[in-house]
Amino acid sequence: MNLGKWAAGAAMGIALASCQTTGEELAQAVPAQVGSVDGADLLSAAANNANWLTYGRDYAEQRYSPLAQINAGNVGQLGLAWYADMDTARGQEATPLVIDGQLFVTTAWSKVKAYDATTGAPLWEYDPQVPGATAVKACCDVVNRGVAAWGDKLFLGTLDGRLIALDRATGEEVWSEVTVDQSMAYTITGAPRVIDGKVIIGNGGAEYTTRGYVSAYDAETGEMLWRFYTVPGAPDEAASEPAHLAAARETWNGEWWKLGGGGTVWDSMAYDAELDLLYIGVGNGSPWNQAYRSPGGGDNLYLSSIVALRPSTGEYVWHYQTTPGDTWDFTATQHIMLADLEIDGEVREVLMQAPKNGFFYVIDRATGELISANNYVAQNWTTGIDMETGRPIVVPEARYGDTGAPFVSTPGAGGGHNWHPMAYHPAEGLVFIPAIEAAFPYVPEEDWEPDPNYGFNVGIDQSAGFLPADPEIRAASAAATKGALIAWDPVAQEERWRVQYPGPWNGGALATGGGLVFQGTAAGNMAAYSVTDGAELWRFRAQTGVVAPPITYMIDGEQYLAVLAGWGGIWPLAPGGFLNETSGPVQNISRLLVFKLGASGELPPEPELVRLPLDPPAFRGSEEQVASGTYDYGRYCAACHGDNAVGSTVLPDLRRSAVLQSEQVWQTIVHDGALEQRGMVGFSKSLSADRIEAIRQFVIFRANQDKELEQRGG
Ligand SMILES: O=C(O)c1cc(C(=O)O)c2c(n1)C(=O)C(=O)c1cc(C(=O)O)[nH]c1-2
Numbered sequence: 237m238n239l240g241k242w243a244a245g246a247a248m249g250i251a252l253a254s255c256q257t258t259g260e261e262l263a264q265a266v267p268a269q270v271g272s273v274d275g276a277d278l279l280s281a282a283a284n285n286a287n288w289l290t291y292g293r294d295y296a297e298q299r300y301s302p303l304a305q306i307n308a309g310n311v312g313q314l315g316l317a318w319y320a321d322m323d324t325a326r327g328q329e330a331t332p333l334v335i336d337g338q339l340f341v342t343t344a345w346s347k348v349k350a351y352d353a354t355t356g357a358p359l360w361e362y363d364p365q366v367p368g369a370t371a372v373k374a375c376c377d378v379v380n381r382g383v384a385a386w387g388d389k390l391f392l393g394t395l396d397g398r399l400i401a402l403d404r405a406t407g408e409e410v411w412s413e414v415t416v417d418q419s420m421a422y423t424i425t426g427a428p429r430v431i432d433g434k435v436i437i438g439n440g441g442a443e444y445t446t447r448g449y450v451s452a453y454d455a456e457t458g459e460m461l462w463r464f465y466t467v468p469g470a471p472d473e474a475a476s477e478p479a480h481l482a483a484a485r486e487t488w489n490g491e492w493w494k495l496g497g498g499g500t501v502w503d504s505m506a507y508d509a510e511l512d513l514l515y516i517g518v519g520n521g522s523p524w525n526q527a528y529r530s531p532g533g534g535d536n537l538y539l540s541s542i543v544a545l546r547p548s549t550g551e552y553v554w555h556y557q558t559t560p561g562d563t564w565d566f567t568a569t570q571h572i573m574l575a576d577l578e579i580d581g582e583v584r585e586v587l588m589q590a591p592k593n594g595f596f597y598v599i600d601r602a603t604g605e606l607i608s609a610n611n612y613v614a615q616n617w618t619t620g621i622d623m624e625t626g627r628p629i630v631v632p633e634a635r636y637g638d639t640g641a642p643f644v645s646t647p648g649a650g651g652g653h654n655w656h657p658m659a660y661h662p663a664e665g666l667v668f669i670p671a672i673e674a675a676f677p678y679v680p681e682e683d684w685e686p687d688p689n690y691g692f693n694v695g696i697d698q699s700a701g702f703l704p705a706d707p708e709i710r711a712a713s714a715a716a717t718k719g720a721l722i723a724w725d726p727v728a729q730e731e732r733w734r735v736q737y738p739g740p741w742n743g744g745a746l747a748t749g750g751g752l753v754f755q756g757t758a759a760g761n762m763a764a765y766s767v768t769d770g771a772e773l774w775r776f777r778a779q780t781g782v783v784a785p786p787i788t789y790m791i792d793g794e795q796y797l798a799v800l801a802g803w804g805g806i807w808p809l810a811p812g813g814f815l816n817e818t819s820g821p822v823q824n825i826s827r828l829l830v831f832k833l834g835a836s837g838e839l840p841p842e843p844e845l846v847r848l849p850l851d852p853p854a855f856r857g858s859e860e861q862v863a864s865g866t867y868d869y870g871r872y873c874a875a876c877h878g879d880n881a882v883g884s885t886v887l888p889d890l891r892r893s894a895v896l897q898s899e900q901v902w903q904t905i906v907h908d909g910a911l912e913q914r915g916m917v918g919f920s921k922s923l924s925a926d927r928i929e930a931i932r933q934f935v936i937f938r939a940n941q942d943k944e945l946e947q948r949g950g
């Protein structure tokens with residue numbers, strides 16, 4: 237048993253928390269300058285308080301900083317040191333890196349910005365010029381979660397599937413490699429990781445008939461070194477495939493390869509240097525509905541699994557499947573965190589995950605053995621986990637593809653927890669989970685066919701579960717849709733305390749040696765809570781929903797807290813205003829916010845949230861048009877423009893759009909693609925002009941329904 241690599245940071249945290257070391261002492265205790273980033277820097281990142289060198293702060297992805305200058309006693313004096321406005325108004329999900337006094341952050345549309353981390357002076361910026369039309373390939377907003385560092389370079393995955401190396405000093409492009417088939421709906425939203433000079437990158441797209449994989453590229457040259465597919469390919473590939481895919485093939489039925497199969501690796505990774513294992517989180521099936529993807533069932537390896545790989549070769553070592561035979565978009569791409577925990581008197585090297593399916597898993601990270609599991613949010617799709625087999629005991633109704641009947645599941649497709657990073661406080665032994673409490677109706681679609689061009693290819697009828705225009709049902713659904721910051725004891729597998737929020741989609745977490753856990757909120761605040769009981773100790777009005785996780789660093793003896801603010805991601809788009817505004821409506825004001833003790837900077841006055849009036853033309857369409865428009869809106873429009881045509885504050889609320897007034901203008905945009913550069917493609921490859929007009933009639937119909945309710949005070 238070796239505690240070495242994780243113990244350094246943890247032990248330091250305990251020491252600092254108890255004696256409140258001054259900034260000067262701290263600054264001397266850690267290497268302030270790393271220069272060219274090498275393996276030793278990344279392996280010691282947990283103890284490097286000056287910097288934030290990799291996505292999850294260290295390879296264990298604990299997001300715990302021992303820094304204690306800002307602490308439970310003085311956090312009330314935390315103020316704005318500087319801020320920077322971003323030039324995109326879409327979801328901001330990135331974790332900044334801080335290296336040698338410089339801060340690097342990515343924004344929506346995969347842009348990169350560099351600042352002096354002390355003053356906020358801009359150093360350089362880089363725009364990969366992602367074509368606007370790429371937006372339609374992204375299931376969940378045009379987000380990016382950050383860069384990775386190695387040597388004197390930074391590495392960026394772009395929404396259109398490129399992996400780009402930048403010169404860290406200048407922001408100039410050094411090399412660029414296309415990592416996906418750009419004729420398909422692959423995207424990259426996740427941050428790369430670098431292990432021993434190999435840049436590891438996955439991709440997204442499992443809502444659109446893709447096949448998931450993760451690849452490694454040489455940091456110096458951009459040469460691809462290996463690629464690991466998560467699901468087996470077409471039968472003619474069987475002869476040449478590695479053993480892990482031959483084994484997986486036994487768990488599939490039908491002609492899944494024609495539908496991609498899914499299993500994208502779109503977010504989480506972690507690395508254990510001593511075991512030399514890279515852990516990847518694998519996503520959902522494509523399509524979701526297993527009855528279409530793999531008729532007759534099967535586990536469908538390696539969907540919804542954590543897989544351990546040898547990072548030098550991409551060779552399979554072990555896997556643990558959280559959701560066998562996924563049919564609910566229950567990805568296991570959520571944050572993977574490594575820690576050493578004392579369980580039953582024995583220190584175990586564990587891996588922890590709170591995937592979408594609602595269960596918190598503690599797994600032996602050497603072998604993949606399940607140590608314990610318990611649900612961290614309410615769930616109704618199982619009666620628990622069978623500890624003998626490590627499998628969920630699924631209730632029969634949950635398999636809606638087999639029954640042919642709808643199933644309302646909690647958690648739903650948004651998960652009990654999504655991509656928002658968790659944080660760990662080693663001295664408290666707590667994992668902080670940005671949790672979601674929300675249900676989702678899975679309505680199987682009869683005679684479903686994939687569309688090779690556009691739209692969600694998931695095998696469920698996405699309009700059948702629309703929230704009806706009924707004030708009581710809307711209010712009841714909104715009341716049942718909540719969020720929480722859950723302080724979870726992973727040894728006891730139980731909740732210690734929670735901060736309850738009125739709505740989901742609160743930000744990623746950061747824990748510190750100052751006895752604090754920091755989190756932004758869907759209501760538009762940055763907050764600090766006591767790690768011991770969740771008491772709120774500080775709050776700053778961020779003016780926009782904060783979904784990204786904060787970071788902390790220390791320069792010249794002063795501790796800083798930084799967070800990229802900006803409302804977006806899937807929740808502010810797809811569920812529509814009645815469910816995504818349960819914390820209150822917020823707008824997207826994308827800004828990097830940086831705080832330190834005693835600072836008193838102010839943001840410009842908060843602009844009022846302006847909504848266009850709900851003033852649609854009179855409905856003159858037919859019932860047939862509404863029926864056709866309802867279905868097509870669900871399949872092609874709802875993921876961005878909102879459930880049942882109720883839009884958000886981020887993208888146009890079509891009920892309020894002046895474009896509704898004109899059939900011709902509507903066709904120019906929706907059929908011909910007049911707004912393609914802004915991310916709205918023309919759908920003529922999938923939809924005829926008649927079907928597109930029917931969508932307009934559906935939106936007019938819905939807008940009139942809601943206007944009437946508004947007039948009645950509904
Ligand atoms: O299946 C996929 O390939 C895939 C990709 C992504 C992504 O890359 O952002 C998300 C999801 N799925 C997903 O299921 C999901 O809930 C989700 C939320 C978000 C987000 O950034 O808000 N991305 C994604």
Ligand SMILES: [Ca+2]
Binds near residue numbers: 375442443519520567
């Ligand atoms: Ca997905």
